[in-house]
Amino acid sequence: MPLVSGRHPLRRLVPYLFALVVVAITVASAFLLPWLFPHASRSLLFLTGVLVVAARSSLGPSLLASFLSFLAFNYFFTEPVHTFKVADDGDVTTLAFFLLVSAISGNLASRMRQEMAERRASLERLSQLYAFSRRLASAVGADEVLDALTDQLALLPGSPPGAIRIFLLATGEVPPGISPPREVRRRGDERALAPAEVQAVWKRRSPEPVHLGLWLFLPLSTDRGAIGLVALADIQDAERRESARNLCDQAAVALDRTRLVTDLAGARLAAETEQLRAALLSSVSHDLRTPLAAIIGSATSLLEYGEAFSAADRRDLLTTVANEAQHLDRHIQNLLDMTRLGQGTLQLKRDWVDLRDLIAGALARLTEVLAGLAVEVRISPEVPLLWVHGTLIEQALVNLLDNAAKFSPAGGRIAIQAERDGQEVVIDLRDQGPGIPEAERERIFDMFYSVSRGDRANRTGSGLGLAICRGMIAAHGGQILALPGEAGWGTCMRLSLPLVNAEITPPPEGTP
């Protein structure tokens, strides 16, 4: 480790102390030398000591070492011994050599060490920068970029800024740049930075760093213009300013990229919403018009030719009007439900409800639809009262039954079975329809899928029904699955509801 580093004043003396110690050791060795190596030259030994000091420290200590070495050599080993007198010219030459060698080697060593230190520092800076750009590259959001930038600025080589503030424009603002950027990051001390100052610098739109008092302002600029501002306290020298500026430029590019990603995602969502809206609109108008066509047709037929019709025909047509109108009413109920689900304004009004009542209610509402089908209901006595919003569950059952009836062959059987399974109630609804291909079993609950598919030939309706079903069941924490029916025939819709509050067993009649 270099002995020159360190900021403490006493630590600066360490190399000189080192020089003293080395010279002392050299002197001691020089006394021992004649016994160990009779032919070796003492002056070379002293020279080695000087070189050791020069290699480990800088010019000053090595000069000190060479001077001390000369004095010691002169005092202890040259004639006359124990005086500083120089009797021989050769000794003077030795002194000159000592000084020269120590000057050259000390200089060389200190330069080498300085270079090494610099190289190490620049390597460190490089790896930091590398880590920084890696962080920027992997950042998916503006937040991560800003975090990386703040961290990196706080590591600015030399002395880091006393305070860091980052200001950024809000994303998606149209037109951009109307309102000033808002502070999004703050680090370091809490010294004052007046919003007016930030505002003033921002208005200048300078592409170059701006010094204002203790603060250095750096723009975060992209191809699309400035998107923010970085304020650093105590950065006055050009070198650190440039480093900071580099970091800011890199961060600005990364910010721009994350913003583009956000914009793109937004645009895609908007496009999808638009597509869904269009599909919905066309499906809804189709679903509303189909029953209306039957109603208008039947009603006008009766108006025009009613007298010519037989009583049975008249009754038939009127039944059509009434049934189709009810069909229309169900569609509208579905649309309303969907809107409530979509807006998230659906509020559960839970109450104790008997599942039998819900199934009976759903069957009663679908009397016309279910006419001609055999409906079997089996409810296990284990099924307790449910703590649910009754009308919503009833609506879900209506939609499922309506769907089952649509796909049932004439005279088909629909079986409803409810059982308790641990902490939930499972309701199976089986039909004898054509079944659902495995690939579609999950997708039929997807509003967009069923709507956009628009399977008109089978008169499947808008397909909103199942999506609403799932929404209502999900609101209760339950789930609904489409499973293959028995023996590969038909479909089994499995609806499971968690038994909330099930531990509160209703007391037997008349307790309170």
Added chain:
Amino acid sequence: MTTPAETLLIVEDEAQIRKFVRISLEAQGYQVLEARLGEEGLATCLASPPHLVILDLGLPDLDGMDFIRRLRAWSTLPILVLSVRASETEKIQALDAGANDYVTKPFGIGELMARIRVLLRKEERRATPSAQFSFPGLRVDLARREVEVDGTAVSLSRKEFALLSLLVASQGQVLTHDRILREVWGAGHQEDTHYLRVLVGNLRQKLGDDPMRPRFILTVQGVGYRLAV
């Protein structure tokens, strides 16, 4: 079979609905008064009191609840409310405010007629009170606390009988959960609907009433119960 002299007032701003209701009611032998606005309706009630008011809750000039409260301030004449489906709360509020029953729009005329008949019959009953009630398959004697289903005597617990008498006395008029809980269990049990569900289950069982196809006790989801008549 109806008393031709009975007069009904329909307060409804939709001309189309007024029209078909009036035509059907007149065909059934009722006399029909019409009002487009709430204030008009209240004025008619004062000037020539009808036997029953059919009230649309969505009036342009007056909140339906206000209409009911103002009428109830001086009159007990039966009110049948027409409400849109969306809100159970609205129906319950109307019933609490003093309406006797409701029909959800859109409604079939059959349903409306049934409700009207129930309310008018009940009015008639009030004039000549009796402790005996007979319905197809069900006979209840309130004074003797006797219940017969298809001619067979059925023994009920105290609360079961209290619930049945309440339903029987209302003769097919809807009873809210709140009201049943209050009258059978007393005040302070308004939240205990699970007691009520269990009690109804037991009562149905004793009456031999299939909950999937109830003959006697009908569930009105989210609102309450009524006797099938």
